Amino acid sequence: MATKTDNRILKRLSEMEKEEGLPLLLQFYREIVLVHEAARKRIGAPEISLTAEAIRKRTEQGFPLLGYDDFNLDLEAVRDVFVRVIDVFSRYPRLFGEIPETLKKPGAEHLLTTRAIRAWFNGEKLPPALAAGISQALMGVIIQLTLKPWLAAYARTLIDSVKQERWRRSYCPVCGGRPDFAFLDRERGARWLLCSRCDSEWIFQRIECPYCGTRDRSALSFFTDEKELYRLNVCARCRGYLKIIDLRKTDDEVLLPLERLMTGEMDTRARREGYRLPA
Numbered sequence: 001m002a003t004k005t006d007n008r009i010l011k012r013l014s015e016m017e018k019e020e021g022l023p024l025l026l027q028f029y030r031e032i033v034l035v036h037e038a039a040r041k042r043i044g045a046p047e048i049s050l051t052a053e054a055i056r057k058r059t060e061q062g063f064p065l066l067g068y069d070d071f072n073l074d075l076e077a078v079r080d081v082f083v084r085v086i087d088v089f090s091r092y093p094r095l096f097g098e099i100p101e102t103l104k105k106p107g108a109e110h111l112l113t114t115r116a117i118r119a120w121f122n123g124e125k126l127p128p129a130l131a132a133g134i135s136q137a138l139m140g141v142i143i144q145l146t147l148k149p150w151l152a153a154y155a156r157t158l159i160d161s162v163k164q165e166r167w168r169r170s171y172c173p174v175c176g177g178r179p180d181f182a183f184l185d186r187e188r189g190a191r192w193l194l195c196s197r198c199d200s201e202w203i204f205q206r207i208e209c210p211y212c213g214t215r216d217r218s219a220l221s222f223f224t225d226e227k228e229l230y231r232l233n234v235c236a237r238c239r240g241y242l243k244i245i246d247l248r249k250t251d252d253e254v255l256l257p258l259e260r261l262m263t264g265e266m267d268t269r270a271r272r273e274g275y276r277l278p279a
C-alpha cells in the first residue's frame with residue numbers, strides 16, 4: 001500500500017516538475033521519499049508478536065497496537081537513515097535554517113540513542129546533546145522522518161486488524177500519534193484522520209475536536225475554499241485546526257501525504273486567524 005503510494009508520489013512530483021516546476025518544499029520532500037524508498041527495501045515486513053486476542057484487548061482499552069517496546073528497530077539501520085535525512089535537511093537551509101555542524105560531522109549518528117528514540121516515541125523531551133543548536137520541534141521532525149519507514153511498515157501490517165468502528169479515538173490506533181490531516185470519504189462523507197507519524201488512517205466523529213474532545217457545536221466551525229474541496233476545521237475552545245480534503249468533490253486520485261504538504265496556504269490562514277497545530 002504505502003509502497004505504491006511512495007511510487008505514485010514520486011511519479012506525481014515528476015509530472016508537476018515538468019508542468020510547472022517544483023516548489024522548494026516539494027523538492028525537499030522528494031529527496032526524503034527517495035531515502036524512505038531505499039530504507040523500505042532494506043527493512044522488509046516487521047515481525048509482529050501480538051496475538052489476535054492482544055490486539056482486541058488493546059483496541060478495546062484504548063491502547064495503540066505499537067508501544068515502544070513492541071517496536072523492533074535495527075539501530076544501525078536507523079542511524080544510517082538518520083545521517084541521510086540530516087544530509088537532506090542540511091541542503092535546504094532556506095526551509096529549515098542551518099543544521100548545526102555537530103549533526104553533520106562523522107559519528108553524529110551516535111547522538112541518536114535508543115533513549116532519544118524512546119523519548120521521541122513517547123512525546124517526551126529529547127536529550128540536550130541531540131537537540132543542541134536546533135529546536136526540539138525541528139529535531140522531532142528529523143527523528144520522525146528517520147523512523148517513518150519503520151513506522152509505515154508496522155502500520156501497513158497492523159492497520160487492517162483495527163476494528164475501525166470500535167476505535168474512534170483522537171490518536172492513532174497503530175502508533176498513538178496525533179492526526180495532522182483528514183479526509184471525508186466518498187461513500188458517506190465520514191471523517192478519517194491521518195496519523196502525523198505513520199500515515200495510518202482511522203475513522204473519527206465529524207462533530208468532535210480531535211485535540212480537546214469538545215463536541216460543542218458552537219465551538220466547532222470550518223472555512224472552505226470556492227470549490228469546497230478543502231476545509232479548515234477550527235476549534236474555538238482549544239484553538240486547534242485540522243486540514244481536510246473532501247473526496248466527494250473530486251474524481252482525481254488523491255495522495256494524502258502529498259496533500260498534507262501542498263496545503264501550506266491553509267496552515268498560513270489558520271495561523272493568521274489565531275489557530276495552531278497542537279503539539
Ligand SMILES: [Zn+2]
Nearest residue numbers: 172175195198
Ligand atoms: Zn500512527
Ligand SMILES: [Zn+2]
Nearest residue numbers: 209212235238
Ligand atoms: Zn479543540
